[in-house]
Amino acid sequence: MKPAPATAKAEETRLRILRAAIELFRNQGFDQTTMREIAGEAGVAIGAAYYYFASKEAMVMGFYELASGEMAPLIASALAAPGRLEAKLRALIEVKFRYFEPNRAFLGALLRHAADPHHPLSPFSEETRAIREADIASFARALEEGEVRVPKDLAAHLPGLLWLYQMGLIFFWLADRSPGQVRTARLTGRSLHLLVNLLKLAGLPLMRPLRRTVLELIEIAQQRA
Amino acid sequence: MKPAPATAKAEETRLRILRAAIELFRNQGFDQTTMREIAGEAGVAIGAAYYYFASKEAMVMGFYELASGEMAPLIASALAAPGRLEAKLRALIEVKFRYFEPNRAFLGALLRHAADPHHPLSPFSEETRAIREADIASFARALEEGEVRVPKDLAAHLPGLLWLYQMGLIFFWLADRSPGQVRTARLTGRSLHLLVNLLKLAGLPLMRPLRRTVLELIEIAQQRA
DNA sequence: TCCTGTATTTGAACATGTTCAAAACACCCA
């Protein structure tokens, strides 16, 4: 069905529908866009939209996948830029914000169900796992190339934690109505700085017991979550 | 309109509808319950439901208000119980879990829009402010009566932070599918313990610069959020 | 070229949240 797009023409139709949807979502938002509009814009009947996408929301998933693919090279080059961890992380996050900017209005639809990790569209769901893991891998790379000493026990969890941190920033950014989202920019700058400093502190022998406790919490939270 | 329920009979009808809705939501979940069912169960026409509630979701808000009112005395007595801060916080959180337990299935509907602080139903929205502030006040009381030294600069923000922490636990609890939600119980116990210990540490003079930085972040995040 | 099976496409029909004009009701005043 979806995973095996049979013919080339079919794949083309699918893309036509997805593009029409994204375009409309962008211009008028997710809720304001009707399936009839999307089908109309794509020049197909309603049923065709449902032949390729299980639901209106599944189209947002389509966007998510598309976005993930298009951002990959941008992220790669962001990581290649000079600088240490802080700079690399900043560049990485910057890529996301820039890419998402034109879609700000409808990105909310993607994150609407974030609170429910069992909802397919949640960034924590099984369905979004592949995208999430690729994303986490880029944080792992930032850590490797950022030349920071990371305590061994923390190392395994750190990429995931950074990803989570970045997710938090994205949520903040979405809700941020200050002009040009200055508040997000401020928050990003300061928190990133703090984060890197804390990371240095975390390596101190004195910190070992605290680290253990926190890691224990993380492990409880992650059990088949 | 809604704020001024004119006659007593009207208020009664409103309550009948709300109770029917909650009952159905509880038994079959929010999405599975139709407005026609609710109206039917309450013995009124569909239109009546919309006369009293702006939307299906507004009924969830009705539940939220009802719940908040009913929990108030329970929380008060939880706070009066013996013990220091950790015990009091545990008791407070325990009240919430116990009260929400029978509604677990549909509570998700309340928190579905949490990620969007502009959505009326979000626990961070303007519409839920009254409930939120009352709730935060109970954390303030726990702090007062828990007999802990809290650095002055932190004091103002601490109740809100504790409320946020508790909110996080509730989210975790909602998504927790372990039998009896053991994982949440474990997470609550350990994190609460850690939290109180950190609070003690936070008062150390050594910690002042770190505290300042964190407070700065909090202030950026809270600007007319 | 014609036939057959599969992939694609169609659009009417359906379910359900929501709106709204009209009806029913309640209460007050002359």
Added chain:
DNA sequence: TGGGTGTTTTGAACATGTTCAAATACAGGA
């Protein structure tokens, strides 16, 4: 008591996401 005014209630109509049986297009073999 009768009329007027505001509140409450009704249910048909609407909008829109979704389903599905039927129609169509198409590929490959006879």
